[in-house]
Amino acid sequence: MIKRVAIVGIGTTGFRPITPDVSYRELIFEAARKAYTDAGIEPSEIGGFITAAEDFLEGYSICDEYCPDQIGAVLKPTQTIPGDFIQALATGYMMIMTGAFKTVAIEAHSKASNVKNIDELMGFAFDPVYNRPLRETPHAIAGLEMTRYMFETCTSAEQCARVVVKNKGNAMRNPYAAFGADIAEKDVLNSDPISLPLHRLDIAPHADGAVVAVLADGETALALSETPIWIEGLGWCTDTPTLEMRDWGEAAYARLAAEMAYKMAGIANPAGMIDFAEINDEYSFKELQHMEALKLCRPGEAGHLLESGATSYAGDIPINVSGGALGVGHLFEASGAHKILELVEQLRGEAGARQIPDVNIGLAQVWRGVPTATGAVAILSNM
Amino acid sequence: MATTEKMSKTTTPTHWDADIPVNYVYTYGLAGEAFFRAIKDRGTFLGTRCDACDITYVPPKAYCDRCLEALDKYIDVGTVGYVDTFTVSFKNMDGSEKPRPRILAMIKIEGTDGGIIHYLDGISIEEVALGLPVQAIFKPKAQRKGGIEDIIGFGPVKR
Ligand SMILES: [Zn+2]
Numbered sequence: 045m046i047k048r049v050a051i052v053g054i055g056t057t058g059f060r061p062i063t064p065d066v067s068y069r070e071l072i073f074e075a076a077r078k079a080y081t082d083a084g085i086e087p088s089e090i091g092g093f094i095t096a097a098e099d100f101l102e103g104y105s106i107c108d109e110y111c112p113d114q115i116g117a118v119l120k121p122t123q124t125i126p127g128d129f130i131q132a133l134a135t136g137y138m139m140i141m142t143g144a145f146k147t148v149a150i151e152a153h154s155k156a157s158n159v160k161n162i163d164e165l166m167g168f169a170f171d172p173v174y175n176r177p178l179r180e181t182p183h184a185i186a187g188l189e190m191t192r193y194m195f196e197t198c199t200s201a202e203q204c205a206r207v208v209v210k211n212k213g214n215a216m217r218n219p220y221a222a223f224g225a226d227i228a229e230k231d232v233l234n235s236d237p238i239s240l241p242l243h244r245l246d247i248a249p250h251a252d253g254a255v256v257a258v259l260a261d262g263e264t265a266l267a268l269s270e271t272p273i274w275i276e277g278l279g280w281c282t283d284t285p286t287l288e289m290r291d292w293g294e295a296a297y298a299r300l301a302a303e304m305a306y307k308m309a310g311i312a313n314p315a316g317m318i319d320f321a322e323i324n325d326e327y328s329f330k331e332l333q334h335m336e337a338l339k340l341c342r343p344g345e346a347g348h349l350l351e352s353g354a355t356s357y358a359g360d361i362p363i364n365v366s367g368g369a370l371g372v373g374h375l376f377e378a379s380g381a382h383k384i385l386e387l388v389e390q391l392r393g394e395a396g397a398r399q400i401p402d403v404n405i406g407l408a409q410v411w412r413g414v415p416t417a418t419g420a421v422a423i424l425s426n427m
Numbered sequence: 428m429a430t431t432e433k434m435s436k437t438t439t440p441t442h443w444d445a446d447i448p449v450n451y452v453y454t455y456g457l458a459g460e461a462f463f464r465a466i467k468d469r470g471t472f473l474g475t476r477c478d479a480c481d482i483t484y485v486p487p488k489a490y491c492d493r494c495l496e497a498l499d500k501y502i503d504v505g506t507v508g509y510v511d512t513f514t515v516s517f518k519n520m521d522g523s524e525k526p527r528p529r530i531l532a533m534i535k536i537e538g539t540d541g542g543i544i545h546y547l548d549g550i551s552i553e554e555v556a557l558g559l560p561v562q563a564i565f566k567p568k569a570q571r572k573g574g575i576e577d578i579i580g581f582g583p584v585k586r
Contacts, residue, residue: 064441103445158442163520172453174486175544177575179520184531187514188544192533195512195557239531240515284492288485288541292512292533 049140050265050272051257051424052147053083054388056381058220059253059373061157068102068155071254073114076151079256080116084268087116090258091145095124096132096152096377100165103158115151115256127280128152128410129255130380130420134278136259146264150257152378156250170415175287182414183247185287187239190329192292194241196343197336201241203347204328205232208245210350211325211364214357215371217398220382222251222373232328246328251373255381257388271392276405276423277311279304283417290417295330297419298337298409305407305421306339314339314407318423320361320390320400321407322383325368334409335363338421357398365390365398374413380420383408391426458487461501463573470565474504474539485541506563507584508536513547513555530555534563534581548580560584 055078057063057071066074080087095111104110108124111117125132129152136148159165166182193199206229215224227245235245265272279301283290302314311317321340325331332346340361341349349355355363366372366386375382387406389395405425412418455463458475465473475498476483477491485504490497513532519525530547532555547555548564561581571577 103447161521163518163522167520172451173455173459174575178531178545180516180531181518181520183518184514184516187516188512188531188533191514192512192557237515237517237528239517240528242514286484286486286488286492286541287544288533289492 046141046143046261048262048274049137049259050262050269050274051384051388052260052265052269052272053079053085053258054255054385055079055082056220056255056385057253059222059251059375059382061222061249061251061373063155063157063252068153068158069110069114071155071252072151072153072256075153075254075256076115076149079149079258083258085147085258090116090147090149091121092136092139092148093117093120093122094132094136094148094150095122096127096129096150096381097124098126098377100168101159101376111151115149117149127418128377128380128412128420129384130278130408130410130422131280133257133275133380133384133422134280134420137275137278140259140261146261148259150259151254152381153254154250154375154378155252156374156376157252162250166414171285171287175415181239183242184239185414186327187242189292190241190327193329193333196293197347198344199329199332199347201233202229203332203350204241204246205229206350207325207328207331208232208370210356211331211368211370214365214398215367217357218367218372219396221367221371223249223371224367242327248326248369248374251375253373253375253378253382255378255385257381257384271426273388273391274425274427276425277305277309278422279308280420281418285417287415295333295337295411295419297417298334298411298421301419301421302338302409305423309423311423315341315361317405318361318407319403319405320365321363321409322366322368322386323363323407323409324379324411325364325370326374326379326411326413328370330411331363331368334411338407338409357400362400365400380408380410380422383410384422384424387424391424456489458489462486463577465503466565466577467571467573470568471506472504472536472543472563473501474536474541475500476502483539483541485536485539485543504536504539508534508542508561508581510547510555510557510559510561511535511542512557515552532581534561543578545575545578546580547582549582
């Protein structure tokens with residue numbers, strides 16, 4: 045009986061606004077080589093492979109077929125999960141728990157700069173009959189959510205802007221991040237109105253990059269690694285696709301995914317147990333809304349916690365010390381991969397200038413973006 | 428970098444331009460057809476109700492997404508609702524500025540659990556608020572085609 049699964053290797057290209065010199069498959073190749081070197085394993089020794097990718101983001105039909113070669117998975121058990129990296133991580137975890145695989149490699153990437161009109165692409169995800177004919181951008185749907193969230197929780201536009209200031213500031217300590225900047229709240233509030241209350245700087249810009257992680261069962265992990273990072277909890281959940289039937293103020297997908305992960309990890313008091321978290325901040329208000337959904341604070345408290353400094357780099361519960369999507373860049377289905385990368389580096393004590401002292405348990409949470417209501421949560425520990 | 432040769436000139440060939448030349452039809456389905464027929468012919472909204480779950484679906488669904496019972500009784504839910512949330516939209520899909528900002532709103536239809544996402548019409552940014560009662564404004568009957576664009580928007584409730 046397999047008891048535990050650990051991440052024993054991880055590799056990344058880092059994240060940049062554009063990567064005109066390499067193809068997305070070469071980005072993945074670089075991350076894979078680094079991950080296998082980090083794990084001290086040859087790709088031929090890896091039992092199974094999973095890619096997290098979505099056809100339309102890739103610009104390919106059946107993009108699954110274009111994944112094996114650059115990760116060493118040719119003629120090996122391989123599959124694609126059309127979801128976030130954390131959903132692929134859950135599948136890899138289950139593959140190892142069956143006992144049929146000792147090691148599984150998980151890959152996710154973003155080559156957002158290949159897509160010339162990302163708003164059109166995300167708009168194509170809207171219901172074609174009820175929503176798409178209005179030709180509104182995905183940011184308009186986020187604007188609807190933001191208004192309702194702010195109303196229900198008495199959160200201010202200034203508090204949302206402060207999320208951007210914090211995360212872009214954190215990104216300046218992160219060599220992987222593409223969008224670090226030293227800005228003030230007024231810069232956010234004075235930036236171009238996109239879909240009010242959303243301004244341009246409230247929205248995470250896209251970035252390119254790839255991450256590969258190697259999972260192993262407990263026994264293999266202890267043989268391969270001196271610092272295995274253990275997967276303690278996983279959860280994922282999807283709300284109705286019908287925008288008209290949703291609760292616009294609350295991120296139920298995040299609350300339920302977190303409840304599943306907390307139960308698996310045996311965590312009854314998340315605010316007391318989680319040392320730090322990387323959570324979805326694709327839009328500024330989402331960080332606050334997600335903190336509440338994850339029960340890191342009560343509804344309406346997230347903005348105040350932010351203002352108190354508790355979620356900053358040196359605070360009690362640092363949130364998005366990496367810079368989050370606002371500072372690192374929005375990475376499509378690799379969004380969760382970047383968060384897991386940050387957790388692994390922090391829990392190994394390898395996070396350099398942004399290392400948080402004495403951390404043992406980290407939480408990563410993703411949302412698949414507008415118009416989805418899909419969320420996933422992973423809890424990792426170094427003990 | 429994955430390769431040892433780095434790009435040093437921005438004029439070297441670096442990419443191939445492409446698009447996706449694919450076209451679709453999206454069938455309305457049973458519930459969608461009933462909904463758009465009621466808009467086109469009668470200028471009203473239909474919903475379906477699951478009594479067991481106490482949920483009224485607008486737009487209607489042919490099934491309850493909680494208990495998965497088939498729903499085939501359509502009820503006229505009227506055209507009056509209230510602003511559940513709103514946003515002031517400035518941009519077109521291509522990133523260009525709209526000629527004028529539009530107020531996009533989620534309108535909860537009275538007495539239901541759903542509604543319509545559409546524009547506010549005849550209501551200014553200063554007037555709009557959560558909870559504001561509104562009523563659907565339809566195109567003249569002869570111009571309606573049976574689609575969401577048969578709705579011009581939502582304006583003040585006529586008394
Ligand atoms: Zn039901």
